[in-house]
Amino acid sequence: MPETAMLLDHLESMRRIRFFEEEVARLRARGDVVGSVHLCNGQEAIYTGACAALDLSRDAVFPTYRGHGWTLACGVPPYPLFAELLGRQSGINGGRGGSAYLTAPEYGMYGENSIVGAGAPIAAGAALAAAYDGSGRVALAAFGDGAMNQGAVHEAMNFAAVRRLPVIFLVENNHYSELTPIADMVRVDRLFKRASAYGMPGARIDGNDPAAVREAVSKAAGRARSGEGPVLLEAMTQRLVGHYIGDAQHYRPAGEMERALADEPIIRLLAVLRAAGVDQDELDAGADRVHAEIAEASKRALADPPADPTTVLEHLYA
Amino acid sequence: MPEQTKRLSYAEAVNAALRRALEERPETLLFGEDVAVPGGVFGVTKGLRKQFGDRVFDTPISESAILGGAIGAAMFGRRPIAEIMWADFSLVALDQLVNQAANARYVSRGLLGAPITVRTQQGSAPGACAQHSQSLEAFFAHVPGLRVCMPATHQDAYDLLLSAIWSDDPVIVIENRTLYHAGKQDVRLGGAVPPVGGAAVRRPGSDVTVLTWGAVQQEALAAAERLSVQGIETEVLDARWIRPLDLDAVLGSLARTGRLVVVHEAHTTGGVGGEVVAAIAEAGVPLRSAPIRVGAPPVRIPAAPSLAQAVIPAADVIAGALTRSVHGTAVPARRE
Numbered sequence: 001m002p003e004t005a006m007l008l009d010h011l012e013s014m015r016r017i018r019f020f021e022e023e024v025a026r027l028r029a030r031g032d033v034v035g036s037v038h039l040c041n042g043q044e045a046i047y048t049g050a051c052a053a054l055d056l057s058r059d060a061v062f063p064t065y066r067g068h069g070w071t072l073a074c075g076v077p078p079y080p081l082f083a084e085l086l087g088r089q090s091g092i093n094g095g096r097g098g099s100a101y102l103t104a105p106e107y108g109m110y111g112e113n114s115i116v117g118a119g120a121p122i123a124a125g126a127a128l129a130a131a132y133d134g135s136g137r138v139a140l141a142a143f144g145d146g147a148m149n150q151g152a153v154h155e156a157m158n159f160a161a162v163r164r165l166p167v168i169f170l171v172e173n174n175h176y177s178e179l180t181p182i183a184d185m186v187r188v189d190r191l192f193k194r195a196s197a198y199g200m201p202g203a204r205i206d207g208n209d210p211a212a213v214r215e216a217v218s219k220a221a222g223r224a225r226s227g228e229g230p231v232l233l234e235a236m237t238q239r240l241v242g243h244y245i246g247d248a249q250h251y252r253p254a255g256e257m258e259r260a261l262a263d264e265p266i267i268r269l270l271a272v273l274r275a276a277g278v279d280q281d282e283l284d285a286g287a288d289r290v291h292a293e294i295a296e297a298s299k300r301a302l303a304d305p306p307a308d309p310t311t312v313l314e315h316l317y318a
Numbered sequence: 319m320p321e322q323t324k325r326l327s328y329a330e331a332v333n334a335a336l337r338r339a340l341e342e343r344p345e346t347l348l349f350g351e352d353v354a355v356p357g358g359v360f361g362v363t364k365g366l367r368k369q370f371g372d373r374v375f376d377t378p379i380s381e382s383a384i385l386g387g388a389i390g391a392a393m394f395g396r397r398p399i400a401e402i403m404w405a406d407f408s409l410v411a412l413d414q415l416v417n418q419a420a421n422a423r424y425v426s427r428g429l430l431g432a433p434i435t436v437r438t439q440q441g442s443a444p445g446a447c448a449q450h451s452q453s454l455e456a457f458f459a460h461v462p463g464l465r466v467c468m469p470a471t472h473q474d475a476y477d478l479l480l481s482a483i484w485s486d487d488p489v490i491v492i493e494n495r496t497l498y499h500a501g502k503q504d505v506r507l508g509g510a511v512p513p514v515g516g517a518a519v520r521r522p523g524s525d526v527t528v529l530t531w532g533a534v535q536q537e538a539l540a541a542a543e544r545l546s547v548q549g550i551e552t553e554v555l556d557a558r559w560i561r562p563l564d565l566d567a568v569l570g571s572l573a574r575t576g577r578l579v580v581v582h583e584a585h586t587t588g589g590v591g592g593e594v595v596a597a598i599a600e601a602g603v604p605l606r607s608a609p610i611r612v613g614a615p616p617v618r619i620p621a622a623p624s625l626a627q628a629v630i631p632a633a634d635v636i637a638g639a640l641t642r643s644v645h646g647t648a649v650p651a652r653r654e
Contacts, residue, residue: 060394096425103426110393110430115417121383122418125390125398132347132373133395152413155380159387162378315428316463318486 003211004276010052010210011269012286014044017069018266019294020078021241024068024085024099028245032302033085037099040069042208042240045265046172047073049213050140053221056108058135060126062119063142064172065100067112070142074109078294082301095307117143117150120169124156127165127224138221140168146177148191154198157232161198166224168217169195169232172207174239179251195232207235208265240264319508326505329362329498331475332437334507336363336399339483340370343397346483348374350384350401350437359403360439360498381411388434389419389488398434399483405440405454405492412457419488420463435482439493441533441583442630444623451619451626453532453584458490459561459593465489465514466560470535472503474518474558480511489514494533515559517567523553526577526643529568529594531557534583534631541636550644560590565597572598576606577643581636586613607646610639 001009021041027033040047043066051073054061063070071081076092084091085099093102103111110126113119123141130137147153148171160167171192177185188194195202206212213235220231238260242249249257261267270283319338326334339346348354348366354376357364367374377384381402388398402408408415419432442451458466465487469478475493482489520535521542530538535556542552553571557563572578578598580591591611598609612631620626 093425094427096427101421101425103430105393105426105429111422111425113418115413118382118386118413118418121386121414122390122393124383125387125392126394127390128347128387129391129394129396132345135394137394139390152382152386152411155378155383156386158378159380159383163375315426316424317465318423318428318431318433 004273004278006052007211007269007273007276008278008286010045010048011266011273012290013048013073014210014266014269015287015290016078016294017044017047017072019290020068020072020081023294023298025245027086027298033099035098037085037245038066038243039241039245040066042260042264043172043174043237044069045210046170046207046213046235046237049210050170050217052210053214053217054108054138054140058137059108059221060110060123060137060139061108061142062110062123062126062139063112064119064144064147065112065114066144067102068099071102071104071109074104074107076104076107076109078297079300082298083304086301087307088301088304089307090301090304091307094311117147117153119143120153120156121159124160124165124167127160127167128163130166131163136225138166138168138224140170140217142170142172144177145171145173145175145182145191146185148194149177149185157198157200157230160230161200164227164229167230168220168224169230170217171232171234172237173234174237176239176243178243179247190234192232192234200230200232202232202234204234204236207237208263208268210265210269238263321506321508323504323506325502326472327499327502328472328475329360331472331505332362332479332493333364333366334505335476335479336366337369338507339399339480340366340373343483345395345397346373347391347396347398349377349398351377351379351403353401358401360495362498363401381407382414385411385414385436386418388436389414389422389432392432392434393422393430397483400434400436402436402438404450405438406449406452408436408438408454415458415464415488415490416461420461423487424463431486432488433486434488435479436488436490437479437493438490439495441494441496442619442626443496444626445621447621448618453582453614455492455560456584456589459590463488464561466492467558468492468532468560469558470494470497470532470556472505476505476507477512478558481514484511485514492532496533515562515564517558517564518556519553519571520556521552521554523551523575525551525575526579526640527553527555527568527571527575528579528581528636528640529555529557530581531560532583534581537631537633538581538636540633541640544633544637545640550640552640563590563594568594568598569601569603572603572605576604578605578609579612579636579639579643580609581612581631583630584613585616586611587616589613607643610643612636612639
């Protein structure tokens with residue numbers, strides 16, 4: 001696919017995620033969605049770029065609780081995802097996962113995790129299976145900068161490194177460990193440098209550029225598939241919203257959000273596409289198309305019945 | 319595998335089950351700290367690395383990576399058997415069992431599963447410190463989605479482990495290191511792998527039922543023999559599986575005896591014994607005397623043998639409880 005066409009694809013994916021999250025915020029404000037919700041506005045390029053680099057018919061992604069974007073980028077349609085957040089029977093997990101712990105293995109998305117960093121050892125296990133089953137599978141463990149201080153993540157990185165497992169450890173560094181600046185919680189200014197402690201390569205990448213993410217993940221995946229072991233990528237980005245819906249973000253310094261908005265990935269990508277000669281009307285039409293898709297999916301999910309309580313005891317054991 | 323009977327230690331029975339699983343199910347993996355080349359700190363996994371190569375491997379001292387790695391591999395068709403060297407060590411990685419393994423099937427409505435077997439061992443032995451001697455089955459048994467068993471005989475060391483490996487659910491198999499090398503018994507190898515669950519009567523009796531599990535069963539049996547001389551016949555029921563617990567077997571035994579003493583090495587407070595007594599009370603079974611729990615008092619487990627003996631239930635304490643159950647008289651605990 002020519003690069004411009006690929007970037008247009010990325011734009012559509014990123015808009016789907018952004019518009020989805022904006023609709024979730026509305027649904028949450030109206031009380032249709034309840035509970036803790038972590039939006040990913042501003043971090044769309046990471047999910048879009050990474051998933052474009054993977055072969056999700058065999059590869060496996062293990063995201064965090066900020067996972068709506070990962071789920072959509074893996075190919076889950078907005079409708080069953082809205083339904084999941086709304087606690088509907090038609091939800092991708094029939095309402096059992098909710099916003100922060102949903103899973104869609106049939107799309108290569110092996111589960112959000114609401115325990116910070118806990119998906120990293122499981123991703124290493126998915127890669128361990130690949131060492132025996134000849135699938136060529138690569139596992140991608142995504143987590144935030146805060147998870148770089150979790151023991152399980154370090155156990156997973158060492159375990160993967162020592163067994164040369166095909167794992168991509170991808171840090172979404174949005175500068176905040178929930179509500180606390182990551183800079184206050186570590187003595188190193190570049191998290192990827194910790195990779196050398198485990199004998200694996202590490203690199204910092206522009207997490208607001210889907211092409212840069214795609215390229216880095218593609219290279220890491222190729223390396224992992226050829227048996228050279230894991231990689232740690234640190235994707236730099238900014239959260240355009242609070243840690244959770246309702247987070248007043250009083251801890252963010254003046255001017256930071258304005259700078260983040262100027263550098264946010266969709267605006268940046270639109271500028272790149274305009275410079276490449278893509279017509280503004282085409283870009284606008286694309287936005288309208290995705291808006292309509294999201295509105296339709298939300299409306300459809302809202303009309304569905306709630307998850308059926310008579311099924312609540314099912315599937316606990318095999 | 320053709321059936322045959324061999325004279326084996328408990329540790330050798332575990333080894334035979336692992337060998338059979340690795341032979342019959344190519345998707346089986348065996349890993350943990352020091353299990354492969356060294357053959358395990360208790361020698362239980364001896365020879366398996368040599369026979370099965372890289373399907374048996376040593377891991378870093380990283381319990382979260384061991385258990386998380388097992389879960390991830392299980393999601394993709396492997397059948398990992400992970401060893402946690404001491405049950406006490408599982409506490410540093412409880413997240414992977416409780417938040418991860420137990421949820422996989424439920425949340426995905428069966429699209430995913432985590433068919434892992436976690437082998438560990440627990441309990442007090444002379445000189446073991448407070449971080450190497452706890453009995454933690456209640457921790458695991460509290461969690462819907464997990465299975466828990468405690469093989470107390472050589473035969474069960476073989477049978478229950480195979481049931482666990484063959485099960486499509488996460489199963490924690492809690493062995494006991496005092497049993498590993500304490501003599502040999504005939505063990506039937508081969509044959510059909512038994513399904514998960516089911517208690518076993520170890521000694522029939524008509525006056526009182528002892529429900530027990532784990533190595534303390536030996537103490538319960540010794541107490542039963544002692545009381546038999548005095549005319550009290552104790553039925554000793556080995557729960558074998560803590561989750562699922564075979565309540566029907568308990569009710570069946572109580573229909574014969576009408577009296578219940580639950581004996582476990584774990585602390586009574588918040589323990590599985592309390593759960594059993596509550597379930598029996600809820601079942602509305604008329605008992606001839608109040609049920610009694612025998613277990614460790616609410617205190618840490620000390621290292622010195624004289625101190626540990628004051629905590630861990632022994633035959634004389636169990637005999638006192640049985641006498642009290644049958645005659646209604648309090649018999650002061652006596653140490654031998």
